[in-house]
Amino acid sequence: MEFSWPWALLSVLAIPLIFAIRAWALRRRRRAAVRVTSIALVRLALPRRTRWTRKIPPALLITGLALLAVGAARPQASVPVPTTSATILLALDTSGSMCSTDVDPNRITAAKKAAAQFIESQRGGPRIGLVTFAGSAGLLVPPTDDTDALVEALEGLTVSRGTAIGQAMLAAIDAIAEVDPAVAPTGADVAAPGPDYAGAAIVVLTDGANTQGVEPQIAAQEAALRRVRVFTIGFGTTKPAPMVCDNSQFDGRGFGGWGGRGGFDRGRNVRMIDEPALKRIAQTTGGSYHRAENAGQLQTALATLPGSFIVVRQRVDTAAYFAAGGAVLITAALSLSLWWNRPRSAR
Structure with a gap:
């Protein structure tokens, strides 16, 4: 696979930057924690999810962003085409x-x-x-x-x-x-x-x-x-x-x-x-x-x-496929995150 704009692969560096910002935001949230006197209220606020399900949205988001970065580099594949x-x-x-x-x-x-x-x-x-x-x-x-x-x-x-x-x-x-x-x-x-x-x-x-x-x-x-x-x-x-x-x-x-x-x-x-x-x-x-x-x-x-x-190999631009795949994964990550983190009263 070759890239028309290989320099666009540098956009992959945005992924660790996003998660660094997320980690910084979590640390600030812990400092501003609110004290409550009722353990029942704490349990009610916590989402009912296992540890592995909490990792699904971030994993989908990372993969989706990576696909978008590859798509931005305009990848081209050599594929057999009848002529x-x-x-x-x-x-x-x-x-x-x-x-x-x-x-x-x-x-x-x-x-x-x-x-x-x-x-x-x-x-x-x-x-x-x-x-x-x-x-x-x-x-x-x-x-x-x-x-x-x-x-x-x-x-x-x-x-x-x-x-x-x-x-x-x-x-x-x-x-x-x-x-x-x-x-x-x-x-x-x-x-x-x-x-x-x-x-x-x-x-x-x-x-x-x-x-x-x-x-x-x-x-x-x-x-x-x-x-x-x-x-x-x-x-x-x-x-x-x-x-x-x-x-x-x-x-x-x-x-x-x-x-x-x-x-x-x-x-x-x-x-x-x-x-x-x-x-x-x-x-x-x-x-x-x-x-x-x-x-x-x-x-x-x-x-x-x-x-x-008669079947020759031609270079085909596959950027659209990577962009579509990345959009689907990011949409899935956001949807799952919103669904699993919705207030318990709305469930």
């Missing part, structure tokens, strides 16, 4: 190994389906952009709330050679910077990172390891400087499986003429997911790593992510 202004960049691996059939019918088809379901589930929510990467990375769809355009773009994905994970992350940062002034583009000078994360995140879905371009950890550090979290998903199994794509799923130029009218089958995929690198990316940026070996696990991983980055 629809978040930006999500999906960076999808379109390398040739995404044709592996260890996930039915192949990885690229399962990934497109899971991504489409995720995008549909966020309809009316945050802006979503698409980055694809193989030997190079590029922005396929800038961040938008046009769900239909995003899903349509997914249908046209094709695979090619190479895996440029780091370059994909840099492309995603630049895409976020285009729509979020709080995020600096790559290459720009960035001040020390602030305490709160940006209202944007990158989701990297890959089935392999970086093979070219900038190192992923360097890109992760760029994202961390901008407080942009990167969530990584390692997709596919480590079991060798045939790599088969139909003619609409590969870029023949990217494979140097491989394949033909019916697509291609280039033997068995034996590449391993670089889980240590994906975990370091997530740890560096404040995101998380998820493992998905089949289409169902991939859909689950994507479905659980929004709760991590």
Whole structure:
């Protein structure tokens, strides 16, 4: 908890001052005591309260005054608040190994389906952009709330050679910077990172390891400087499986003429997911790593992510709550004191 006016906490010193005045008044009252000859009259004047009940009003008064003092300092709390202004960049691996059939019918088809379901589930929510990467990375769809355009773009994905994970992350940062002034583009000078994360995140879905371009950890550090979290998903199994794509799923130029009218089958995929690198990316940026070996696990991983980055923390002024609580307690203290000290004839 932080305070806008911390100097106002000095008003707490008024509490011991009030009780010092009260103690001084009690001593003066004892000196001016009136002598009476009837013990019955004394008993009649005394209130019928136990020792602990006499302490309740002062305790309520102290607590109420303390709450008012804290409220005067304008406390602010950092609370999770759902936001629809978040930006999500999906960076999808379109390398040739995404044709592996260890996930039915192949990885690229399962990934497109899971991504489409995720995008549909966020309809009316945050802006979503698409980055694809193989030997190079590029922005396929800038961040938008046009769900239909995003899903349509997914249908046209094709695979090619190479895996440029780091370059994909840099492309995603630049895409976020285009729509979020709080995020600096790559290459720009960035001040020390602030305490709160940006209202944007990158989701990297890959089935392999970086093979070219900038190192992923360097890109992760760029994202961390901008407080942009990167969530990584390692997709596919480590079991060798045939790599088969139909003619609409590969870029023949990217494979140097491989394949033909019916697509291609280039033997068995034996590449391993670089889980240590994906975990370091997530740890560096404040995101998380998820493992998905089949289409169902991939859909689950994507479905659980929004709760991590669509809910952001904002500072909320809580002075009104402290003031209201203090007023209630002070009112209760005065009411109880008046009720318990009323003349016996009025009871």
